Amino acid sequence: MVDCGVTCAKYSVFFFNLLFALTGIAILTVGTVIFTAFNHYQNFLGEGLWSTPIVLMAIGAIVFIIAFLGCCGAIKESSCMVLTFSLLLIVIIAFEIGIGAFGYVRQDDLNAALDKGFNQTLKDYKTNEKAWDLVQTEMKCCGINTPDDFIPVLNSTDLPRSCCLSLAKDKPCTKTDASKTGCKPALLKYLSSQSTILAGVAVAVGLIQIVGLGYACCLYRAFRKNYEAV
Numbered sequence: 001m002v003d004c005g006v007t008c009a010k011y012s013v014f015f016f017n018l019l020f021a022l023t024g025i026a027i028l029t030v031g032t033v034i035f036t037a038f039n040h041y042q043n044f045l046g047e048g049l050w051s052t053p054i055v056l057m058a059i060g061a062i063v064f065i066i067a068f069l070g071c072c073g074a075i076k077e078s079s080c081m082v083l084t085f086s087l088l089l090i091v092i093i094a095f096e097i098g099i100g101a102f103g104y105v106r107q108d109d110l111n112a113a114l115d116k117g118f119n120q121t122l123k124d125y126k127t128n129e130k131a132w133d134l135v136q137t138e139m140k141c142c143g144i145n146t147p148d149d150f151i152p153v154l155n156s157t158d159l160p161r162s163c164c165l166s167l168a169k170d171k172p173c174t175k176t177d178a179s180k181t182g183c184k185p186a187l188l189k190y191l192s193s194q195s196t197i198l199a200g201v202a203v204a205v206g207l208i209q210i211v212g213l214g215y216a217c218c219l220y221r222a223f224r225k226n227y228e229a230v
Contacts, residue, residue, distance in 0.1 A: 093213070133162040
């Protein structure tokens with residue numbers, strides 16, 4: 001009966017750790033996608049926000065390594081490896097909860113960070129012209145909040161061509177034809193929508209981790225009982 005219980009627990013933990021390893025790959029992939037997608041927006045995001053996808057990639061890699069350790073411990077029936085896996089998993093879960101709480105508390109800082117980034121790059125527009133053209137083209141926006149933001153910077157009523165995507169190239173881009181959507185609210189809305197997706201992924205990963213931790217603890221106890229019975 002003990003052997004049967006150990007075998008069932010062993011393969012259950014192995015299965016959940018495979019699933020856990022996939023969540024690590026998923027977190028790593030999400031971090032990579034965000035890093036790639038927002039790479040050209042780094043002028044506006046600031047260092048604090050830009051570090052988020054890098055942290056996600058690091059967590060994904062660590063989770064995958066821990067899951068591999070859990071799989072090895074289950075297959076080899078090593079109570080030491082299973083215990084180490086459980087302790088590391090507790091640390092990871094606590095770390096993820098801390099990051100989630102920190103992100104929730106600092107959520108209001110996103111608007112301030114974008115405000116600072118957009119104002120700094122607009123002040124030195126000639127140096128950041130390509131970055132502005134890119135964000136205005138992709139977000140279909142103009143200026144920080146309105147097209148009027150460009151007038152004191154350019155000392156002209158003519159706006160960048162990227163503000164008037166539907167206008168013929170031989171016509172000057174003016175406030176009349178420019179997009180009325182500001183780039184800061186447009187980018188803020190996009191980032192917020194991505195944050196919702198990330199939150200959903202985080203909840204799913206967290207549930208899998210907690211279930212895996214429970215199975216690992218049961219497996220550790222089963223290994224110890226089996227060892228004592230022998």
